[in-house]
Amino acid sequence: MTTTAFARFVAASGLTNLADGIATVAWAWLASLLTRDPLLIALVAVALRLPWFFFAIPAGVITDRVDRRLLILRMDMLRGVAFAFAAVAIWTAVPLAPPTTALTQPGLYIAILSAATIVGIAEVFRDNAAQTMLPALVPQDRLEKANGRLWSVELVGNALLGPALGAFLIAAALPLPFAVGALAYVASVFLVLGIAGQFQPAPTQTRNWRRELKEGFQFLWGAQLLRSLAWITGVWNLLFQMVMIALVLHVQENLGLDARAYGLILAAGALGGIAGGWWGDAVITRLGPKRTAQWMLLASFPAFLGIAYAPGPIALAVVLAAFEFTGLVWNTVSVSYRQRKIPDALLGRVNSLYRLLAWGMMPVGLLLSGLIVRIAEGTLARDAALTAPFLTAAVGALMLALAGWRALDRGFAAD
Numbered sequence: 152m153t154t155t156a157f158a159r160f161v162a163a164s165g166l167t168n169l170a171d172g173i174a175t176v177a178w179a180w181l182a183s184l185l186t187r188d189p190l191l192i193a194l195v196a197v198a199l200r201l202p203w204f205f206f207a208i209p210a211g212v213i214t215d216r217v218d219r220r221l222l223i224l225r226m227d228m229l230r231g232v233a234f235a236f237a238a239v240a241i242w243t244a245v246p247l248a249p250p251t252t253a254l255t256q257p258g259l260y261i262a263i264l265s266a267a268t269i270v271g272i273a274e275v276f277r278d279n280a281a282q283t284m285l286p287a288l289v290p291q292d293r294l295e296k297a298n299g300r301l302w303s304v305e306l307v308g309n310a311l312l313g314p315a316l317g318a319f320l321i322a323a324a325l326p327l328p329f330a331v332g333a334l335a336y337v338a339s340v341f342l343v344l345g346i347a348g349q350f351q352p353a354p355t356q357t358r359n360w361r362r363e364l365k366e367g368f369q370f371l372w373g374a375q376l377l378r379s380l381a382w383i384t385g386v387w388n389l390l391f392q393m394v395m396i397a398l399v400l401h402v403q404e405n406l407g408l409d410a411r412a413y414g415l416i417l418a419a420g421a422l423g424g425i426a427g428g429w430w431g432d433a434v435i436t437r438l439g440p441k442r443t444a445q446w447m448l449l450a451s452f453p454a455f456l457g458i459a460y461a462p463g464p465i466a467l468a469v470v471l472a473a474f475e476f477t478g479l480v481w482n483t484v485s486v487s488y489r490q491r492k493i494p495d496a497l498l499g500r501v502n503s504l505y506r507l508l509a510w511g512m513m514p515v516g517l518l519l520s521g522l523i524v525r526i527a528e529g530t531l532a533r534d535a536a537l538t539a540p541f542l543t544a545a546v547g548a549l550m551l552a553l554a555g556w557r558a559l560d561r562g563f564a565a566d
Contacts, residue, residue, distance in 0.1 A: 172313015
């Protein structure tokens with residue numbers, strides 16, 4: 152495969168992640184303008200993540216049956232339509248009344264939930280297809296480097312430029328973030344259209360979804376290290392989502408910051424992730440995959456504590472930067488191993504089962520965050536209650552690191 156094809160693939164991923172990054176601020180911030188109830192705000196993020204629980208398995212079967220490039224094209228077009236719908240719904244509803252605990256505009260809230268759900272479903276299919284398509288674009292011995300470069304570009308859009316741009320757009324006009332996001336998806340479609348090649352695995356037997364799904368389960372169950380990486384990532388994602396959705400109200404109420412400052416904090420934190428994507432392969436080469444994974448996992452415990460106790464925006468940005476660095480290096484180990492270990496004919500199914508475990512826990516973390524704040528408010532002041540998810544996540548991260556350290560020892564030894 153040519154360098155030009157990989158460059159188009161990376162550029163398309165960068166644009167779609169720019170749209171996602173813009174929406175990172177826009178979804179949650181818009182919800183906070185409709186209600187101050189942390190659980191209702193969390194439900195918008197749940198709508199984006201819950202589809203991983205319901206659609207990961209069918210996405211894997213479909214990804215191993217169809218042309219992965221065409222699947223990416225269709226899902227990007229669907230996300231573009233959903234973003235455009237959200238922009239129109241917001242445009243017809245502004246100006247918004249000051250938010251209270253109750254919903255100020257239930258109709259708009261339902262429209263945003265619907266659009267977020269469509270985006271979430273499309274993302275399940277798109278991301279699974281993209282991750283299984285990458286090994287066809289680069290040699291096996293360059294997967295770590297390719298993944299690192301790809302994630303660096305994605306992070307520039309998703310966590311550096313996107314949140315900052317989204318914050319300024321939402322401050323200028325509420326519909327703008329979603330309108331710009333829709334245009335980014337359209338541009339991505341044109342880039343992927345220019346990638347030539349064969350991206351559909353050759354069928355080995357007559358199609359039967361039960362047998363195909365069983366093959367995926369059997370492969371994952373028989374791979375001890377893959378299983379360990381999956382459940383560790385799942386618990387970590389639960390804790391991560393618990394922290395990031397709680398950050399919205401913490402930044403607004405405890406630190407007294409506006410949407411622009413929030414976007415810049417996320418963007419500054421993303422610099423660490425970009426560094427992790429760029430230098431992750433060098434860290435892995437120096438420490439080895441096992442030790443790298445173990446130390447990156449352990450780093451989450453002090454990071455979550457740091458988020459809770461950061462005294463201001465600069466300190467919070469520094470903590471997030473260190474945290475993002477460790478997360479991206481972990482991903483480089485995990486995803487590159489997965490792409491190398493799983494045969495191409497099974498890659499979609501096993502990858503989707505893995506991500507069902509790894510991503511299916513995200514909605515649980517989002518809901519837990521809102522529930523923890525609600526419960527904490529019964530005995531604590533509002534400012535202390537808003538930090539409760541961070542402290543809970545820190546305790547969980549320490550327990551995960553201790554259990555995960557031993558599981559990774561066993562998994563890498565058996566591989």
